[in-house]
Amino acid sequence: MEIINKHPIEQAGHPIPRMDISIFFFLLFLLQTPPNSSATFQVLEEGSSLSVDNSNDYLISANGVYSAGFFNVGDNAFCFAVWFINSSPPVAAWMANRDKPVNGKGSKLALLGNGDLFLTDAGGIPIWNSKTNSTSPVNLVLLDTGNLVLRNSETVTLWQSFDSPTDTLLPEQPLTKDTQLVSSRSEGNFSSGFYKLYFDNDNVLRLLYNGPEISSVYWPEPWRITREAGRTTSNNSRIAIFNNLGSFESSDEFSFKAADSGMGRQRRLKLDFDGNVRMYTLKEATGTWSVSWQAISQQCMIHGICGPNSLCSYSPESGRICSCLPGFKIKNPTDWSHGCQPESQIYCNHTEVGFLRLSHVDFYGYDIRYIPNSTYEDCKDECLQSCDCKAFMLLFRNGVYNCYPKFLMVNGHRSQSFDGVTYVKRPKARISISNNDTSKKIFLICPRVRLTELETMYKRPKENESLRLLIWFACGVGGVEIACIILLWYFLRGGDGDLNAPIQGYIIAATGFRKFSYIELKKATLNFSEEIGRGAAGTVYKGTLSDGRVAAIKRLNEANQGEAEFLAEVSTIGKLNHMNLIEMWGYCAEGKHRLLVYELVKWVRAKMNATSAGESWIEEIVDPLLGCDYNAKKLERLVRVALNCLEEDKDARPTMSQVVEMLVRSEDE
Numbered sequence: 001m002e003i004i005n006k007h008p009i010e011q012a013g014h015p016i017p018r019m020d021i022s023i024f025f026f027l028l029f030l031l032q033t034p035p036n037s038s039a040t041f042q043v044l045e046e047g048s049s050l051s052v053d054n055s056n057d058y059l060i061s062a063n064g065v066y067s068a069g070f071f072n073v074g075d076n077a078f079c080f081a082v083w084f085i086n087s088s089p090p091v092a093a094w095m096a097n098r099d100k101p102v103n104g105k106g107s108k109l110a111l112l113g114n115g116d117l118f119l120t121d122a123g124g125i126p127i128w129n130s131k132t133n134s135t136s137p138v139n140l141v142l143l144d145t146g147n148l149v150l151r152n153s154e155t156v157t158l159w160q161s162f163d164s165p166t167d168t169l170l171p172e173q174p175l176t177k178d179t180q181l182v183s184s185r186s187e188g189n190f191s192s193g194f195y196k197l198y199f200d201n202d203n204v205l206r207l208l209y210n211g212p213e214i215s216s217v218y219w220p221e222p223w224r225i226t227r228e229a230g231r232t233t234s235n236n237s238r239i240a241i242f243n244n245l246g247s248f249e250s251s252d253e254f255s256f257k258a259a260d261s262g263m264g265r266q267r268r269l270k271l272d273f274d275g276n277v278r279m280y281t282l283k284e285a286t287g288t289w290s291v292s293w294q295a296i297s298q299q300c301m302i303h304g305i306c307g308p309n310s311l312c313s314y315s316p317e318s319g320r321i322c323s324c325l326p327g328f329k330i331k332n333p334t335d336w337s338h339g340c341q342p343e344s345q346i347y348c349n350h351t352e353v354g355f356l357r358l359s360h361v362d363f364y365g366y367d368i369r370y371i372p373n374s375t376y377e378d379c380k381d382e383c384l385q386s387c388d389c390k391a392f393m394l395l396f397r398n399g400v401y402n403c404y405p406k407f408l409m410v411n412g413h414r415s416q417s418f419d420g421v422t423y424v425k426r427p428k429a430r431i432s433i434s435n436n437d438t439s440k441k442i443f444l445i446c447p448r449v450r451l452t453e454l455e456t457m458y459k460r461p462k463e464n465e466s467l468r469l470l471i472w473f474a475c476g477v478g479g480v481e482i483a484c485i486i487l488l489w490y491f492l493r494g495g496d497g498d499l500n501a502p503i504q505g506y507i508i509a510a511t512g513f514r515k516f517s518y519i520e521l522k523k524a525t526l527n528f529s530e531e532i533g534r535g536a537a538g539t540v541y542k543g544t545l546s547d548g549r550v551a552a553i554k555r556l557n558e559a560n561q562g563e564a565e566f567l568a569e570v571s572t573i574g575k576l577n578h579m580n581l582i583e584m585w586g587y588c589a590e591g592k593h594r595l596l597v598y599e600l601v602k603w604v605r606a607k608m609n610a611t612s613a614g615e616s617w618i619e620e621i622v623d624p625l626l627g628c629d630y631n632a633k634k635l636e637r638l639v640r641v642a643l644n645c646l647e648e649d650k651d652a653r654p655t656m657s658q659v660v661e662m663l664v665r666s667e668d669e
Helices: 024-031 376-382 427-437 463-492 518-524 564-574 603-610 634-643 656-667
Strands: 043-045 049-051 057-059 066-074 079-083 094-097 107-113 117-120 126-129 136-142 149-152 157-160 180-184 189-199 206-210 215-219 241-244 247-250 255-257 267-271 275-284 288-294 310-315 319-324 328-330 341-343 353-359 361-363 371-374 391-397 398-405 413-414 421-427 503-508 513-515 531-534 539-546 550-556 582-588 593-599
Touching: 057 136, 057 371, 066 094, 066 136, 107 136, 180 267, 189 267, 275 518, 319 328, 353 376, 353 427, 361 391, 361 421, 371 376, 376 391, 503 531, 518 539, 518 550, 518 582, 518 593, 564 582, 634 656
Parallel strands: 310 413, 513 582
Antiparallel strands: 043 136, 049 107, 057 066, 066 079, 079 094, 107 117, 117 126, 136 149, 149 157, 180 189, 189 206, 206 215, 241 247, 247 255, 267 275, 275 288, 310 319, 328 341, 353 421, 361 413, 371 398, 391 398, 391 421, 503 513, 531 539, 539 550, 550 593, 582 593
């Protein structure tokens, strides 16, 4: 049998240990396993294990392409992984415990007697398991496809790595509605990062930036409708796959072929840490990889890549460059995702602020509102009237300038092909200095990505192994008892906790909604005490936000969807909002809680009541894009019906039959 002595190198981060009945089988296994064994396996039989202490303890596929074993990801830290044998340096295709690496001494992957595949850290601490159970004999085999499969004696598959991808797809490995690719955190840290490739609820394959404070879909381009992007929403099978030829097909009609398509090549499709999806082909002669396709050619169109208050620019010579805006400084020189912060405070005073002009600069999304056919002075005044306005953009389209006031400056990029101009709000005393700086080179080249040390580092133990095992076991039992006491205390208290300083994030670049915490909305509604409406989807409560605004807060009944899917729906709702009607202010997606925050409709009612008899008020609320193509009398009646249905007093609202009668009367007139 061929012995492969290569051992790979990369890096990781942290999930949550699980403890179940499999621990009992693992302890029995420890008592029966010889202290030293070393072998390369093609099949791992029930009752056997792979040890991190033995460099030759790993599985190998029959075709000699893939290995599965302990993959070195840092200083004395390992993940159980599948990797390419002929790659130099070795490249992982899948990891079991990317967020919780194990110790380089005493860690094991064991196939237990109950059919469970069980990964433990030094001292038997459970890290990961396959959550399988079988009464018949089982074995673990690494197939020629790179799929790690656990199956029973009847060859029934109990678990397979293809069902839980990390950041990479292999040929014939499907991406489905139940799976997703998640990027690594950086080039040197392979714990879960901020980017996701997944099927959205509308059946479209998308790329999502899911940062610590904001989230946004950036591929396909969010400003393009689905059909214009060459996608369809009609196929709900939600599956994507590529073959050995390098041909990729998705159920939403997206497809591509690798530049070097053909048989006989090793390929992988990876969501890289920079948010781009690339197909790689292995060069057999050198063991290195070349890019044969990528999803996004304009690197600066990827969201979140340079962080807030910064710009991304790109040139073939120097590649992608991140830079702080004039008057801002970088927060973390080793991580551009944190962006930049102001060098001096900006006061909400018209006489103390001015605007710094930046040509060919765009900050996508987070518009306070859209003002068509505007001028520089009108747009500037609009921004000065709002303390939340950080900048405004003038974009020339179809012979007129359109105004976009911004409350966040994110997704910033500079491109000579972009004909818009952005004006950044700055203290007047700093504008002349910033203008002088812009005549010089203001860009700071991104530092080369360094290997980031893992937060969990291990030192090789020198104690007696038997004593050390007993100590760890005692600590584990004690830890479980303490955890049970804490959980019991938590549930007896009610489990709400006390979040004194909730982190306030912002979401969806195309709409720009505030992210509220559940505690914040619970406080705003006085523990959901004043009900003002109820429907099939949920109950609406009246609340007062921390800034004094009175809001309608809708608490949804069902909360069984993931946050990414919920946020996509929030984005869709936002695109339907008219700025003078029911405005959506934010949302809450925390645990199982899903809430939407709207304004209480008062503006239109105030316009209607303030208009004297014979005068028309409907023109003031109609979307300018309609022009004169509407019946003012019918539209006025429809708005009155809508406002009656939104009365705060439930008894004052018309019944459904009354609504139908009013609408029919409107059609007859």
